[in-house]
Amino acid sequence: GLSELKKRGHGSRSWIKIDQDGSSKILELDKSSIMRHCSLPARDLRLLDPLFIYPSTILGRENAIVVSLEQIRCIITADEVILMNSLDGRVIQYESELCKRLRMNKDHNDDLPFEFRALELALELTCMSLDAQVKELELEIYPILDELASSINTLNLERVRRLKGHLLALTQRVQKVRDEIEHLMDDDDDMAEMYLTEKKQRLEAYSSDQYAQTEFSEGVRSGSKSEPVSPVGSLSGTHRGLQRAFSSIVSSSRHENMLSSSSSGENIDQLEMLLEAYFVVIDNTLSKLSSLKEYIDDTEDLINIKLGNVQNQLIQFELLLTAATFVATIFAVVTGIFGMNFETSVFDYPSTFHWVLLVTGFFCVGLYLCFLFYFRHKKVFPL
């Protein structure tokens, strides 16, 4: 499986590249070039692969945010969005809406950096799409349940089972998106990691300051490739090392040095507020789904009690009829007795016929009434 898997990953695939100024173009890119371009390891790209159906994920990496929200799978860098091309409506909507928004900048009064505007749209479309699906499911399930509660039939049971499967799958998807947003909100470091534009700008500022020094140390370091960790005290580093150092500083700045990095604190707030708003939306969607699940469970409980209750009523009637049959059989026995071919004196008096019928009749009615009183006394009957 492993080697075969590797091969599949190397074919090139169609992607849509959207720039900061809102222009998009379709490209054919193979996996390794994306990996190089966004400095992502193979294992991160694999999460976007439509061959493996992974649930929604948002990963903040060094130079990119890897977003896989339902059908929308993209890699957001500080300069561009690389969106996996597909015929799905949401992908097309994402592309057109993002381009539109990037082009007319004015109607947004919160000036979010590029990467968050791309992320927000992905969240917005995903939350709305999921909410719409939940509403659709609600419209389908409620009438069937009400129908089922009044009369049970196999067809509806099957439909409820099928819809429960849909509900379960949808709940898992919504839950996954919700968890992903919550997880991000809980981790200040992960959020700080996502400030791609800021990290890039800092790095550029730093690079120009340190240009001379870097040039020098570059030469030194080039000979020590096999040594992954630079010795303590040496402040020289490659472009990449600096980048990482910055992201570390950004993520720890809250605890360290408030004055010099107030803008980072501000940014974490910006992203946190953005996520918070969509968290409320998706959490609401999730609670609708859990309501639906509870409603189905309650209906099933009711159906079970109802079935049990109807069954008891049926058995009560059955019992009454069996008692009646028994009484009738008693009468039949009496008639059988007098139908035997013995010649006894009882047949001599014609009036006996009436007496026999009367006495047996009254006896049978009396016996039946006794049964009724006994059943009522035993409280098995609510009649």
Added chain:
Amino acid sequence: GLSELKKRGHGSRSWIKIDQDGSSKILELDKSSIMRHCSLPARDLRLLDPLFIYPSTILGRENAIVVSLEQIRCIITADEVILMNSLDGRVIQYESELCKRLRMNKDHNDDLPFEFRALELALELTCMSLDAQVKELELEIYPILDELASSINTLNLERVRRLKGHLLALTQRVQKVRDEIEHLMDDDDDMAEMYLTEKKQRLEAYSSDQYAQTEFSEGVRSGSKSEPVSPVGSLSGTHRGLQRAFSSIVSSSRHENMLSSSSSGENIDQLEMLLEAYFVVIDNTLSKLSSLKEYIDDTEDLINIKLGNVQNQLIQFELLLTAATFVATIFAVVTGIFGMNFETSVFDYPSTFHWVLLVTGFFCVGLYLCFLFYFRHKKVFPL
């Protein structure tokens, strides 16, 4: 859906504005003017929108607290409350009570800032309204359950199902309010963010100090709109940047610099104590609801066992009657035998008639007693 959604958000709506001195007036405001006035992004305002029914939320933003507690939807700033107008009783009660409280300041011995007095009233009314609804539900459910436990009928089952739906919806609403309060209490930063009055006053103090410098840097910055992050080391900032910097300092002051911001530590305590008290109330409401749910579940378990038990009793009687019918049929067979038109010697002795009746009668009674003993031996009968 997206573009249509946008349009709906632009119509103006009726709001009630309540000032710090307790005077209120009704205004027509459109979304964008509120967004500008309170510097809130569109996505935050959407959470208040009655078209989307979002659950209860309390969001601390830069200049405002966005409160959506059940019917009470408002934006609290340091100077005023902007309350969404509606005919709902709680909205009217909120307005009148808040105005009354703001006017006569003396009966409150804890001097809370304006924003927390507005928030407290919203919490107070919401908690009480929810608790009242829970009490109402309890009064309705308990008698039905007790009735159901003694005798099951379809009408009551339907009512229980309906009430379970209410219970579920109410639980979700209460849970949401409780979670929101708990979430706030757990996050010191979010609580610090809510000190609008304090933030405003600090900002004003700072602004007057830095007036000269700000004026200068304002000029510099105006030309660098596209650069969202100011370079490291530059302390110049707009009014807005300062505001943010302050909120960062406030939120991190506990860890950093205790002496200079002791009042902030004090305030977090104030808000924490306020939230704590309402948390106890709403948590109590929630545990009433979970009691109710458990009570319903226990009653249903009991009903199921009772149904099963009654059913067994019914089948036991059925079994006894079937046995009796079988025995009677045996007697009928005997009478049938002697009613056949064969001419055999048995009919010659008239006393045979009595013997046949006696022997068959005793046999049948004996057979029935055997059944009873067998059933008792097999322990299927508790008779």
Added chain:
Amino acid sequence: GLSELKKRGHGSRSWIKIDQDGSSKILELDKSSIMRHCSLPARDLRLLDPLFIYPSTILGRENAIVVSLEQIRCIITADEVILMNSLDGRVIQYESELCKRLRMNKDHNDDLPFEFRALELALELTCMSLDAQVKELELEIYPILDELASSINTLNLERVRRLKGHLLALTQRVQKVRDEIEHLMDDDDDMAEMYLTEKKQRLEAYSSDQYAQTEFSEGVRSGSKSEPVSPVGSLSGTHRGLQRAFSSIVSSSRHENMLSSSSSGENIDQLEMLLEAYFVVIDNTLSKLSSLKEYIDDTEDLINIKLGNVQNQLIQFELLLTAATFVATIFAVVTGIFGMNFETSVFDYPSTFHWVLLVTGFFCVGLYLCFLFYFRHKKVFPL
């Protein structure tokens, strides 16, 4: 509801005041005087109000610990315990035991401050009272369940349902006490807040040091009542502000300044150990209750399986009897056939009578045996 509520809160009520030297007296206090005396807001006092039945709560406030553990509702300050008077046995026991302990100080080798000795007794009595109730419930439930497991009757089912209600209510109460202790143990700040004696002593020490300065700033501040937050940099503060500043310092001392406040670290340990010990006790009580719940659930599962099993046995007997009745009816049909008034040649040979009986008899017995074999073959019978 709101205004009426307010009124109810203003009546005076009977309280017991217990001093540090173990002397107690009964006082009539109204709400507002307590609020002033302990500097508690109205909302905290409301949690003690017996009109609203709130669950157990322990709140650490500036100058007081508000304790509401089951029947024991009191406010503990650094100097005295104000206990809500009631006829409940536990309140009386609390008063007498606390006075006794305070009077003879020697048998306690851990020198706890006054507030923790009062708190410990409240915890001790509550934990023991709850544990005793759980034991009582256990003694009542186990025999009923064992009885029910062997034979189901409606009376016992009703008693189990009633006891399940008790169990549920008791579990919630125990859970609440447990959660409250756990919550306190998890929050170092809340625990530090509770060192009333220490806070008071520090404040007094500080006050005497800063007497001159405070006197001066007091005059300045008196004119700025409406300004709730003192400007940054101003270190002057009222008595109250200082108090708060201290509690902040105490709570943050672990992270800040270890040398100068080692005694605070010591104290947090003292309270933590105290709470830990009672946590073990109450957690044990809670796990007994959950055992009980599980035992009831297991018994109900067993009862359901047993009911189902007995029902199947009943239906098996029923089936056997129905088969027998059918066979007998077949015999009756045969006798009926030969009882018809047709004159055919079959009646001419008297021996036919015996043959008919023999043949039909064997046929019927054979038919019945076929049924038995068929049922056994179909494996519906474990006979």
Added chain:
Amino acid sequence: GLSELKKRGHGSRSWIKIDQDGSSKILELDKSSIMRHCSLPARDLRLLDPLFIYPSTILGRENAIVVSLEQIRCIITADEVILMNSLDGRVIQYESELCKRLRMNKDHNDDLPFEFRALELALELTCMSLDAQVKELELEIYPILDELASSINTLNLERVRRLKGHLLALTQRVQKVRDEIEHLMDDDDDMAEMYLTEKKQRLEAYSSDQYAQTEFSEGVRSGSKSEPVSPVGSLSGTHRGLQRAFSSIVSSSRHENMLSSSSSGENIDQLEMLLEAYFVVIDNTLSKLSSLKEYIDDTEDLINIKLGNVQNQLIQFELLLTAATFVATIFAVVTGIFGMNFETSVFDYPSTFHWVLLVTGFFCVGLYLCFLFYFRHKKVFPL
């Protein structure tokens, strides 16, 4: 209950004292002397009391670790283990094994301090004993369940119920041990608190340094016994105060001062690794128990479905027989009709006898086939 409880605690009890060099002796100690010796409060000792059956607990105190793991109840100090004497096999095994290990030091390559070697053995014996009990339970439960799944009988149901009780109790005990280990691992301060040997050595080192100063302040402090908290700034302290100060420093050293207390960081790792290894073992035991619980639940679900299914099959046969009985009764009615004593012309033709039998016979068989077709059409029959 309270005063009686106190009395019970004062009787002396048999303890085993094990020294660092592996020699053990049996002592009679009363509660108060242990309390003094280990400086433990009464409430901690109560947790060891076999009269109250508390679940497993590990408490790190100032000078001692209080260990109550199943039957092994002991107090571990830096110099000795005071083990509660009992006839239980595990206590005896603990004593002999600990002595053996202490005597031959060489086969342990991780040089743990004395207190952790004692603690490790308690954990090791407890984990193994619990795991052995789980295995025993597994061996007992699985065959019964498999037997029950194939045929239900009351005896096995009762045994399953009894074993479920055992399983529940065992799960709670294992869970408690697991939670206790997890809780310790999560709290760095608690772990640091347990370094008794280290704390003692530091104290001794410090004591000798500060001897002169302590001697002096001792005199000062002796007169201020009633003042529990020393004034801020005073660094003088009793032996005990120092001890506490050290434990505070140890527990906070990770955040404060890495260089001077690197050995403490090392130690926390040592204990963490020790706990981690036993956590894996006990967690594995717990997951076996939860597997067992799930297996029982699954078997019960299966039994319920099977019971329902068998019941349906029984009722199907019942239905078929009732239909047959009905058809036979129809035939009997026909024979009854021709057995009536009316003299009509139908009896004149002898061949009618055969026609009546044939027609009625075919009619009855036809009727029965109709029933079968109807039942199959209604899909209630899988025949």
Added chain:
Amino acid sequence: GLSELKKRGHGSRSWIKIDQDGSSKILELDKSSIMRHCSLPARDLRLLDPLFIYPSTILGRENAIVVSLEQIRCIITADEVILMNSLDGRVIQYESELCKRLRMNKDHNDDLPFEFRALELALELTCMSLDAQVKELELEIYPILDELASSINTLNLERVRRLKGHLLALTQRVQKVRDEIEHLMDDDDDMAEMYLTEKKQRLEAYSSDQYAQTEFSEGVRSGSKSEPVSPVGSLSGTHRGLQRAFSSIVSSSRHENMLSSSSSGENIDQLEMLLEAYFVVIDNTLSKLSSLKEYIDDTEDLINIKLGNVQNQLIQFELLLTAATFVATIFAVVTGIFGMNFETSVFDYPSTFHWVLLVTGFFCVGLYLCFLFYFRHKKVFPL
């Protein structure tokens, strides 16, 4: 059990040693030599022992990472992987794949240190193997459930029960791997502990710096073996002590000293990203399993409702037939009456025969129709 256990641990076992340059060889090692080589305590090695089947674990130790992921059990040090030899396919695949990857270094663009490349492969193979097993189980379960939903038979019930057992076991294994990854990701210290290569390099760098000093203090320390903790202030330490000190510094560097250890912050990110990617994969596998579980539960719910429903239908038919039998018995009674041997005037009119049949016939049909109407009125019939 304990002593026997010890013995079993001492036999030597076959291991595969894989070097950094990708060459592997098979070795026979006994437990104690591994313990010495990797400086692991006995209790950690016991977790790898195949005699005790412990669930998946990843433990970061001083010089080694102990990995037990399903069949792959190995110890990873900075220089080599010691893999437990076994005939299991995954072990063989791990060895060959790791050697291959180590040999051709170029196709990995993220330069992970040796220990993480070994760890990643173990995670990758384990996640894929588990996912494959889940897929297999899905393929087996879904058809059986669909079959069961349409018709219940005992064979399928047994198969579902067996598959539920598999599902349960697999869920626990997947859950364990997932928890282990999550646990690692949550604990920054544990992740830092795993940087074996880095720790080793630092130690070497430090060692050469401190060579002179160490040499000196070595002599001093050699005489104080029994003193496990060096006195405060003494910075001298053995090789081992330094190693630990470094791991402490690495783990706390985030909070302390950002500039000098930026490379450590970088590394934690590297490992975190690696774990994050596999967490997504294994979490996805787990949610498939929980879907499967829910699907089974839903199907069982459906089956129960269906069984109840079919049962009610059966009882309805039964009831109809019993009613019919009763009616037929009534007719039989009438024929019996006129079959009695009394000589009454009714037999004198031959037309009575027809009247009796007609009247009784209509009466019986009428009676039956009454039953039908009554049942429909009582709503027990959906006919």
